[in-house]
Amino acid sequence: MSSQTVGNGRHRVVVIGSGFGGLFGTKHLKRADVDVTLISKTSTHLFQPLLYQVATGILSVGEIAPATRLVLRKQKNAQVLLGEVTDIDLDTRTVTSRLLDKDTVTPFDSLIVATGAQQSYFGNDRFATFAPGMKTIDDALELRGRILGAFEQAELATTQEERDRLLTFVIVGAGPTGVELAGQIAELSDRTLEGTFHNIDPRDARVVLIEGAGAVLGPMGPKLGGKAERRLTNMGVEIQLNAMVIDVDALGVTVKDSDGTIRRIESACKVWSAGVQASPLGKMIAEQSDGTEVDRAGRVVVEPDLTVKGHPNVFVVGDLMSVPNVPGQAQGAIQGATYAAKQIKAGLNGQTSQERKPFKYFNKGSMATISRFSAVCQVGKLEFGGFIAWLAWLALHLYYLVGYRSRIITVIQWFVTFLGRTRGQMAATEQWVFARLALEAISTGDDEDAEQLAAALGAATNSRAAVDKAGTNVKAG
Numbered sequence: 001m002s003s004q005t006v007g008n009g010r011h012r013v014v015v016i017g018s019g020f021g022g023l024f025g026t027k028h029l030k031r032a033d034v035d036v037t038l039i040s041k042t043s044t045h046l047f048q049p050l051l052y053q054v055a056t057g058i059l060s061v062g063e064i065a066p067a068t069r070l071v072l073r074k075q076k077n078a079q080v081l082l083g084e085v086t087d088i089d090l091d092t093r094t095v096t097s098r099l100l101d102k103d104t105v106t107p108f109d110s111l112i113v114a115t116g117a118q119q120s121y122f123g124n125d126r127f128a129t130f131a132p133g134m135k136t137i138d139d140a141l142e143l144r145g146r147i148l149g150a151f152e153q154a155e156l157a158t159t160q161e162e163r164d165r166l167l168t169f170v171i172v173g174a175g176p177t178g179v180e181l182a183g184q185i186a187e188l189s190d191r192t193l194e195g196t197f198h199n200i201d202p203r204d205a206r207v208v209l210i211e212g213a214g215a216v217l218g219p220m221g222p223k224l225g226g227k228a229e230r231r232l233t234n235m236g237v238e239i240q241l242n243a244m245v246i247d248v249d250a251l252g253v254t255v256k257d258s259d260g261t262i263r264r265i266e267s268a269c270k271v272w273s274a275g276v277q278a279s280p281l282g283k284m285i286a287e288q289s290d291g292t293e294v295d296r297a298g299r300v301v302v303e304p305d306l307t308v309k310g311h312p313n314v315f316v317v318g319d320l321m322s323v324p325n326v327p328g329q330a331q332g333a334i335q336g337a338t339y340a341a342k343q344i345k346a347g348l349n350g351q352t353s354q355e356r357k358p359f360k361y362f363n364k365g366s367m368a369t370i371s372r373f374s375a376v377c378q379v380g381k382l383e384f385g386g387f388i389a390w391l392a393w394l395a396l397h398l399y400y401l402v403g404y405r406s407r408i409i410t411v412i413q414w415f416v417t418f419l420g421r422t423r424g425q426m427a428a429t430e431q432w433v434f435a436r437l438a439l440e441a442i443s444t445g446d447d448e449d450a451e452q453l454a455a456a457l458g459a460a461t462n463s464r465a466a467v468d469k470a471g472t473n474v475k476a477g
Contacts, residue, residue, distance in 0.1 A: 021114030025337030
């Protein structure tokens with residue numbers, strides 16, 4: 001293992017994370033007299049709100065995940081380091097990141113932590129093997145493989161029972177991601193895949209949306225939630241409210257209703273969008289500060305200026321910060337990172353931390369698309385849905401996409417998908433489904449989960465061969 005120290009004489013700003021918070025914080029320091037080092041465990045800036053469109057074949061990865069280095073190549077005071085942050089030392093003001101077997105220690109004068117959140121299974125992490133979340137590119141590609149693979153296996157099924165299980169899609173969580181996924185899977189089966197199989201009718205697919213609370217899109221209120229629920233119901237989506245998923249395995253999910261009834265839904269393809277958990281770096285930072293706490297989701301309870309107690313140079317933004325009435329959405333991350341960058345620049349001009357004005361979040365509204373030509377939108381007290389809301393959703397998401405090329409190609413893909421019946425990104429490989437499971441089997445020495453999932457999808461032989469081959473290569477190495 002080697003170690004390297006990076007830094008020079010100017011004010012050094014380290015930004016952790018390449019999402020909305022990290023990227024906007026870095027770009028806002030473009031003309032400041034600082035050196036910025038952005039550290040990220042991924043090489044891309046991910047436009048997470050459109051991941052579900054990658055999973056359902058509308059967009060390619062390139063449109064929503066441009067390379068961070070290319071985005072920042074004209075910013076001369078910014079450096080990008082690829083690696084996963086393993087340690088933050090607030091006393092010595094250093095960040096340690098690891099790429100393969102190499103540790104890099106990066107000193108800082110100011111720090112912006114924008115590592116976001118990951119999927120939460122509420123203590124049941126084993127569910128992830130059978131019900132991936134929707135937080136990363138790998139999640140989206142794996143899910144696309146599972147969705148399309150379920151239809152392919154249903155075409156070969158020899159019994160109606162097996163066919164029904166393969167054509168049942170379960171989405172856990174009726175927030176924006178769950179609603180958008182349910183709508184797109186329903187449209188995929190009803191429009192895109194219609195007439196493409198001989199032994200099955202894709203329109204027979206059953207899409208089930210399960211929510212533990214009593215409403216769809218609960219934070220958006222009963223009016224918009226009701227609109228979304230009615231639209232999904234008209235599309236054939238089964239909405240099950242006040243239902244808690246208590247178990248997930250290769251063959252389906254176990255659900256507990258509000259009256260205590262426990263029932264089973266047989267399903268090959270499941271998606272988890274029921275909760276989020278902050279990056280573990282939040283707890284690491286809080287433990288080093290004087291009295292800073294984290295909430296139940298692991299988010300840092302920050303000061304009014306988004307810093308941690310005793311460290312006015314350490315800002316926590318985005319999904320990692322806990323601020324009342326600031327939702328875990330892109331706008332919160334963008335505004336928080338922009339605010340942090342402004343405070344850093346003000347400090348260079350002599351402003352003290354005591355002179356800072358508290359962070360104020362401006363709520364620009366919430367949106368969720370349900371299907372083509374239909375969405376719901378909330379801007380202040382104004383609530384509306386339908387085609388106008390859908391156009392507003394398109395415009396907003398295009399605006400925040402990075403790069404003119406991505407915007408142009410996205411418009412073309414949307415035009416083809418929403419006005420026609422086809423989708424341009426329908427490729428799926430077996431590796432997308434099984435690669436993660438194979439790696440887990442190698443690292444843990446237990447491939448039981450991989451075998452169960454492979455058997456459930458009817459591809460046990462191929463996946464087992466992939467695991468065996470990978471394991472042989474590791475041993476040979």
